[in-house]
Amino acid sequence: MFESLLIANRGEIACRVIRTCRRLGIRTIAVYSEADADAQHVRLADAAYPIGGPRPAESYLRGDAIIEVARRAGAQAIHPGYGFLSENADFADAVEAAGIRFVGPSGPSMRKMGSKAGAKELMSAHGVPVVPGYTGEDQDPALLAREAERIGFPLMIKAAYGGGGKGMRIVRDAATFAENLASCQREAKNAFGRDRVLLERYVERPRHIEFQVFGDTHGTVVHLNERECSAQRRYQKVLEETPSPFVSPELRTRMGEAAVAAARALDYVNAGTVEFIVGQDGGFYFMEINTRLQVEHPVTELVTGLDLVELQLRVAAGEALPAALRDGPVVPNGHAIELRLYAEDPAQGFLPGSGTLERLRLPPPSPHVRIDSGVVEGDTVTIFYDPMIAKLIVWDTDRPGALQRMRDALAEVDIAGPKSNVAFLERLVRHPVVVDGTIDTGYLDRHLDAFVDVDPATDAPALLVAAVATLLEEEQQAVARGAEGTDPHSPWSRADGWRLGHPGKRIVALLRDGHRHELVAHGAGGRYRIEAAGAVVEVAGARLADGLLSARYDGVMRRHRVLSAGRRLAVHDGERRVHFDHAPAFAYAASAAAVTDRVLAPMPGRIVGVRASVGTKVEEGDELLVMEAMKMELTLRAPRAGTISAVQAAAGDFVEADAVLVRFE
Template sequence: MFTKILIANRGEIACRVAATARRMGIKTVAVYSEADANAKHVAVCDEAVLIGPAAAKESYLRADKIIEVALATGAQAIHPGYGFLSENSEFAEACAKNGIAFIGPPASAIEAMGSKSAAKSLMEKANVPLVPGYHGDNQDADFLHTEADRIGYPVLLKASAGGGGKGMRVIEKSADFKDALASCKREAINSFGDDKVLAEKYLQRPRHIEIQVFADTHGNCVYLFERDCSVQRRHQKVLEEAPAPGMTAERRAAMGDAAVAAAKAVGYVGAGTVEFIANQDGSFYFMEMNTRLQVEHPVTEMITGTDLVEWQLRVAAGEKLPLQQSELQIHGHAIEARVYAENPEKGFLPSIGTLRHARTPVAVNFELGGATDPAAFRIDSGVREGDTISPFYDPMIAKMIVWGKDRKEALARMAQALAQYQIVGLSSNIAFLSRLVTSTAFSGADLDTGLIERNQAELFPAQVAANLTTLALAVVSLLNSEKSAKDSNDPWQSSHGWRMNSLMQRSLQFTEEEQTHDVQVTYLADGWQVQAGESKVQVRLALAHENDIVIKIANQTVAATVVRDGEHFHVFSQGKHTALHYIDALAHAGEAEAETGRLTAPMPGKIVAVLVNKAQEVKKGDALLIMEAMKMEHTISAPHDGVIDEVLYAIGDQVTEGAQLLAFQQ
């Protein structure tokens, strides 16, 4: 077994690999970019070496630097994690040439499966059913357009070398093909250095089911059952579960056998995932093989009681698989939710910022490789409170995984865990995930890759304004903080509100999205009267400790966490998060109205396309320019009809969040 390994990755997967290595007594070397100098994965490894600037192509994608660090530190093997160089056959070859074990499949297997089109050709020869489409080498735009017309719309374009939803477009009609192809190729070349694409028939209401396979160097290969990864946004997974709901034993065996056959066909070694598109009628088609560990591997570990990273290390060291197919069994049900820094209400736009407050649910210790714990729940994360989510990498905050004896119990535990998760400092998808796991479609296992789009009304309901209890919690938190800061022996300066012949009254104002809350506060002997509109209630502070408060309101006791971030009060109570902006009348006196006629960058990024010129007339919704940020493209559209006064940036320019991109007038 190795005594030291290098982890050629960052974030939660680097922390995840380090945890297993530590348990096995293996020392770890972290590599990091300038943006990650204080990152969690740097802290949890035994050694850490700087390899370059923030941009991935200058750091985490520099195979030569990573191998140089491995040799200098005496690392005997490199674990690539997922993403970055994990499916780069040249990197695997370079490791071998330098006498370093690559904790993954041989370069030949990566190369065979690394191209989606080549992999599909291989599967076609093996009589594995394929989705109708074009998987060849001809990349002429007119030819691909003709092929798409032949296949029939809707058509799915995919980057041949890609993954993670990047370089992927669904095209509904022929007129949209050329623009979608150009965008797809741009994203593909930026993400993978290869703009080759394939075209397939886009199946209606398909499920995304994948099989976990594992092979060793002794000729053994097994499948560790399936995961259902159907729930996706922007072609990226949001929720994953194992086993797949409604899976029959016969279908599981058929898909498992097909996956093992695919692995054996390319001489596979290590952990891999064979992905299938499955119709509602039970038929399935080969989609691709990911020659690495998957983001969602924890749900497989939960139901099988295994540690797949340990398996990777043992296989890479030349050992046999720990278990044979007959020894593998499914225990219970597991669900994983990906917690992202993003705003679901704004098209899942990624968010950047500092985690000013991060409180996770209390996790039960799940011992990897041990017996499945009926109360198992774990969080895999690469960030801590105080860390920054930057624009340079994937905006994942954490993966939260729960286990139950059946799907119903796992769903209940996931809903409970999400209700306890608190994030302040940037937007997150926690509230959306809470609605998703309790939605009619997901809880009823009515699954397909369009689940989110099909259930927009339930998943994106109209906002409900903060109630009086929520407002009272924010008010009490504000008044208590004033008391702590200002109290003195002078009764006129006291924030208790003492007056000689009357009761002190104050008017406070909070905003919530487009809603304004005018709150009247009357100071009482042992608390306050809080009034909003016609509703009023008496409130008393029962307990306050840091951000946690307990109030007596009417005949109820209400506990909450209220976090103040500048002028924003974040109220976490009864599983709900409400963000209220406090309007301090003195602080805002004399402020000018916001500028109009501006179109600004929603986050830092690079301009990849400018679609308009100065003095051009545009219509509401017209695409004006395209930004690339966090590996995804974002289109800036006209908010209304108007004329472009000036285009302020060119293709290739880097812009900061809030930068004015165009001058625009109605």
């Protein structure tokens, strides 16, 4: 085993590797960019070294700088994590040439598998089923267009050196092929440094099922069963689980044998993942091989009891895989599910977010709940990297139990600062297609409204609960302030709306998605008469303690979880959460039409394409600019029909959030 190891990555995977190394007594060295100087992986490691600017190209993609740090720090091995240089064959070769062990497959193996095109050709040659397509090196747009016509529509354009859903487009007709090709190539170039793409027939309503494989230097190759990743949005995995509710024992055997055969043909060493597209009829096709650890590896760990990072390190050190893995198929124990908590706004097209995590409350770890995170409360989600906050992983003896564990765990999550996808995830794990295990990879994109848009009428009970919680909090704060004064019994130290000769009236103002709601309350001490929208509700026995509010509403007792942080308040009824912001009881509210004479940058990012020009007449929805932020392309469109009077950004410009990019006459 190694005495010291450098982690050439950041975020939760770097923290994950560091924790395993600490358990094994291995000294860890971290690297960090300017944006990550205070990051958790930097604080957890035994030593940490700066390697450049905040953008990946200035830091985490600089293999030479990382290897130089490894030399200076005396690292015996480098773990690449996932993303960045983890599937870069040149980096793997350079590490080995420096006399340092690379924790992963060799450069030559990666060259066979790192390219989706090359891997597909290789798999076809070894009898693994592949989807019809084009994988050639000739990237002439005219040739690609002809190949697209030959393959037939719908088809998929995919970055040949990509992963994580970046650089992928579904094209349903020839008319939109050129536009999608250019966009895909740009995104691939920005994310992976290469713009080569491949084309393949798009399988309608497929399942996405992958097999974890492991090989050692003693000739052993095994698989550790499947993970299903069919819940996706724009090719980004949202929910992963094992075992798959779709895979029968017979199908598992056939797919596992195909995965192992593919790895054996390559003399595969270390951890890898063979990914398949699976049709509704059970037919499966090779999709790609990821020559690294996957983001979703914890679900495999929970049902096998294995530490995959430890296995990676032992294999890289020359040890054989354990006999228990060599002697037969691994039998999973129970069921595990993983969700990814992101700083993003589902209501705004899942726009990535950034900013300080003013509040971060996650469920406590237990035998049933695991948290993998690279941030803590007070940390910043930056614009330069993937906006993942944490991975939430649960385990139980069966799938229904695991789903309930996940629902309970999500109910304990509270995030303030950048917006998050937690409410979206709560709807996801209760939706029939997830509960029944029938979701396909395109379902979320086809039915996204069911997971994002909610009838405002359902907010009325939550609004009442939020008002009661606000009243109780105000009274508790007033009592605390009064205790600090000279006369704790003074009526001026009370928050019950006390008036001489008549009951007090208090106005509670709350904002929900920018809409102001006012409620009028009479009473105090947990007993209130609340008027809202013409209705009157009698509240009695209200108590707020440890984030739980219990009260009788017109005689019916109900309990809610209340998550409060500063001006922000969230009410959770056990199934869904509703967010509110406190507002002044008396405030001027301007009424004005939405501003539609300009287009603003929704977040910090870099302009990669400008379609607009001064004097051009456009229609509502026309594409004006394309910006890149957090490794994703965002298309900015015209908010209305009109004539453009000014374009205030050029390709290559880095713009701040809310910067005015285009003006209309």
